[in-house]
Amino acid sequence: MSAGWISKTKVGKAGEALTSPLSSSEDRAAALAVVNYWREIHAEVLQRALEDIEGLIAVDSEVLVAGRIKKLSTIVDKLGRADAPFDLQTMYDIAGCRLVVPDLEALERVYSEIADLPAFDAPKTGRHDYIAHPRPSGYRGRHAILHYCDLVCNHKLFVEVQLRTVLQHAWATSVEMHDVAVKSRLKFNEIDNPAGRFFKKAALLVAQLEERGEINAGAIRDLADGRPELPCAIEAVKTLKAANDAVYFLPDDANEDVADYYLVDLIADEQTLELTPLDSIAALSRYFEEEGADRDGERDLVLTKGSSKEKLAKLYPNYFGDISDFVKLIEKNLDAFA
The missing domain is CATH 3.30.460.10 (Beta Polymerase, domain 2)
Structure with missing residues (x-):
């Protein structure tokens, strides 16, 4: 067309x-x-x-x-x-x-x-x-x-x-990974639930570190309106760690360092990831074709441009299963969620 x-x-x-x-x-x-x-x-x-x-x-x-x-x-x-x-x-x-x-x-x-x-x-x-x-x-x-x-x-x-x-990126991609893992919609502000409150407090923790260089645990706890929510934080971390430890596979055809486009194809339930390099001529038609074939909505397809595989993994850690730094940050400061 x-x-x-x-x-x-x-x-x-x-x-x-x-x-x-x-x-x-x-x-x-x-x-x-x-x-x-x-x-x-x-x-x-x-x-x-x-x-x-x-x-x-x-x-x-x-x-x-x-x-x-x-x-x-x-x-x-x-x-x-x-x-x-x-x-x-x-x-x-x-x-x-x-x-x-x-x-x-x-x-x-x-x-x-x-x-x-x-x-x-x-x-x-x-x-x-x-x-x-x-x-x-x-x-x-x-x-x-x-x-x-x-x-x-x-x-x-x-x-x-x-x-x-x-x-900020580590927080955002952790939200996306949590959404995929438990079929939630935190990314779209459907946050009136324990996981939503956890991530909102985690966002404040990140902001404090970036703006002041230190954490005010009292201000983070205040976001819970007096409710002790440490179990919710522990459960969210458990979910993220399980998703982070999932096994993904890159196919043999993704050996190029840089391509015009990459088609990222994640099937979360099967814990598999396919990364296919495409030239600019084939990229969009292949993308639309694969979307059309996903009639059950089980695949998470993204067409990306302008990056190497190494940078792609850093830009989209939720697809590559690497949000370990965010998990470590939360575990180090779990008392702020008590």
């Missing part, structure tokens, strides 16, 4: 059709083709954003950078939430870049460089400072929105850039 052109109005209606219980199977099939067209043309803007960002931070080897095209299942889920964007065409993170930096000082430096890019969209970025205003779950980081107009597809498209410190 990439050879044609589809209006944003039609894209918006396709998003509605995918989430409406009244849509027929024919409606859904037509809508899926439009949505995949929309995702496909975001490959161009993702490439532009990565080139701009890497041009700024090329000399800084401590900054990890990768990009991804948003999963179809995540798009459908997001459109169905109460806080959903107006429609698919106003979802600014179809293409996304992730940057992981050593600390808050580096984060602010890199953010200021990104803010000087011609593509930086200040009005749309303003509400995405999740360090000054953390999400209800405790998530912290800074997001920036870039926009590009002079594209082959003749649309104005956006890219969301996530900036996280190493500790």
Whole structure:
């Protein structure tokens, strides 16, 4: 479908059709083709954003950078939430870049460089400072929105850039791993439960370490409203350790150090991981094909761009089963959760 052109109005209606219980199977099939067209043309803007960002931070080897095209299942889920964007065409993170930096000082430096890019969209970025205003779950980081107009597809498209410190990233990926392990939705702020309260306190612990260099256990305990929740913290750590110790397998065809794209394919219930290098021509069609084959929703598929296998493991530790540093941090400070 990439050879044609589809209006944003039609894209918006396709998003509605995918989430409406009244849509027929024919409606859904037509809508899926439009949505995949929309995702496909975001490959161009993702490439532009990565080139701009890497041009700024090329000399800084401590900054990890990768990009991804948003999963179809995540798009459908997001459109169905109460806080959903107006429609698919106003979802600014179809293409996304992730940057992981050593600390808050580096984060602010890199953010200021990104803010000087011609593509930086200040009005749309303003509400995405999740360090000054953390999400209800405790998530912290800074997001920036870039926009590009002079594209082959003749649309104005956006890219969301996530900036996280190493500790913020460890917290966020631990949440994702916990969600996969127990089928929870903490990442989406469904946090009125013991695990949600644990991670919110863990987020405050991380913030204290980064901002002050020390931990105020009393302030962390205060988040429990007087409820002793050490057993909940121990249970969450147990879940994370079990997930972290799971066995994953990389296939023989993932021997290249760097590829245009990598298709990450996690089947959590089977504890297997496949990592397939793909060139830019085959990447999107293979990604959409594999998504379509996953009729039971058992696979967690991510198409990433702009990173080596080594960096990919650091950027997506929830897929590679390595959140040991976060677990050690919590175990060292369990008294703060008593």
